[in-house]
Amino acid sequence: MTKQSLTFLESIQSCDKILAMQDQFNPAEFPKVSIIIPTKNDAQLISGTIESILNQNYPSYEIIIVDTSTDRTVETVKSFQNDNIKVFSIPKSRRYEMLNFGISKSTGEYVNFLFPGDFYIFKETLKYMMLLAMQNQLPELVYCGTLLRDAKSDVKILYRKFNQELLQKGQQPTSLQSSWFKRNCVVELGKFNPVYNLRGGFDLMCRFLTRDEYRIASSSRVLIDYDLRAVTRKMVVVHFMETFRTVYLYFGLIAAFRWLIYQHEIKRFMKLWMHSLKIAFYGR
Numbered sequence: 465m466t467k468q469s470l471t472f473l474e475s476i477q478s479c480d481k482i483l484a485m486q487d488q489f490n491p492a493e494f495p496k497v498s499i500i501i502p503t504k505n506d507a508q509l510i511s512g513t514i515e516s517i518l519n520q521n522y523p524s525y526e527i528i529i530v531d532t533s534t535d536r537t538v539e540t541v542k543s544f545q546n547d548n549i550k551v552f553s554i555p556k557s558r559r560y561e562m563l564n565f566g567i568s569k570s571t572g573e574y575v576n577f578l579f580p581g582d583f584y585i586f587k588e589t590l591k592y593m594m595l596l597a598m599q600n601q602l603p604e605l606v607y608c609g610t611l612l613r614d615a616k617s618d619v620k621i622l623y624r625k626f627n628q629e630l631l632q633k634g635q636q637p638t639s640l641q642s643s644w645f646k647r648n649c650v651v652e653l654g655k656f657n658p659v660y661n662l663r664g665g666f667d668l669m670c671r672f673l674t675r676d677e678y679r680i681a682s683s684s685r686v687l688i689d690y691d692l693r694a695v696t697r698k699m700v701v702v703h704f705m706e707t708f709r710t711v712y713l714y715f716g717l718i719a720a721f722r723w724l725i726y727q728h729e730i731k732r733f734m735k736l737w738m739h740s741l742k743i744a745f746y747g748r
Contacts (some may be wrong), residue, residue: 498572506580516583581691601681640665
């Protein structure tokens with residue numbers, strides 16, 4: 465049995481243990497969850513993401529779609545005809561501006577952020593995470609493991625402990641998609657910084673760390689499938705610049721240069737650049 469298979473088996477077993485405790489709570493006690501999804505010409509991807517949410521065995525949630533599409537994305541979303549889905553069409557905006565707009569329209573106690581192509585792996589994902597939150601006196605953040613998937617490499621699993629040492633390395637404990645923040649906490653932190661293109665979630669986690677009063681509960685269970693999509697040279701450069709900027713902003717120049725020495729973004733860029741040269745000279 466592969467390592468990934470063992471992880472999935474452990475996830476199911478752990479879910480069973482926590483879900484066995486759900487009878488301790490009245491369904492009305494479960495926190496409402498707002499799932500915010502920004503869409504831009506994602507008609508081919510959005511259905512699977514929405515279906516994974518609508519299949520959840522959870523009493524109180526809403527799906528907030530923030531859309532800037534010119535294709536049939538909104539029609540696809542509205543075809544579900546579900547009262548839990550709210551659609552907001554807005555002028556062209558950047559990713560984290562769209563998430564901030566979704567937060568302003570949300571009514572849940574907790575907020576979660578998905579992107580088209582991502583989905584909840586188990587139908588008990590929301591219930592599992594909110595039971596974890598309730599068993600820990602509703603902390604400001606609960607998070608779980610993420611399955612990282614793309615078409616070109618092996619599946620990977622992301623889960624680490626949330627601490628300053630990790631963030632100083634430019635790393636996140638998990639993906640933004642596998643994080644459930646208290647809505648009021650995100651608002652207090654100023655929501656997402658819209659200047660970012662890729663690392664707005666990392667920036668938010670760094671700001672979260674500055675608040676000693678904020679509490680965290682986590683599970684290593686893998687409950688979110690994160691579609692990494694295609695990585696381009698431009699994305700690698702942007703990721704590099706935004707990570708350096710964020711580490712410097714929150715941890716200082718020494719930490720930023722230490723990260724610069726040990727990070728792997730340059731290697732990733734060179735690998736992509738060499739691949740493009742081979743295509744230019746030899747074809748695919």
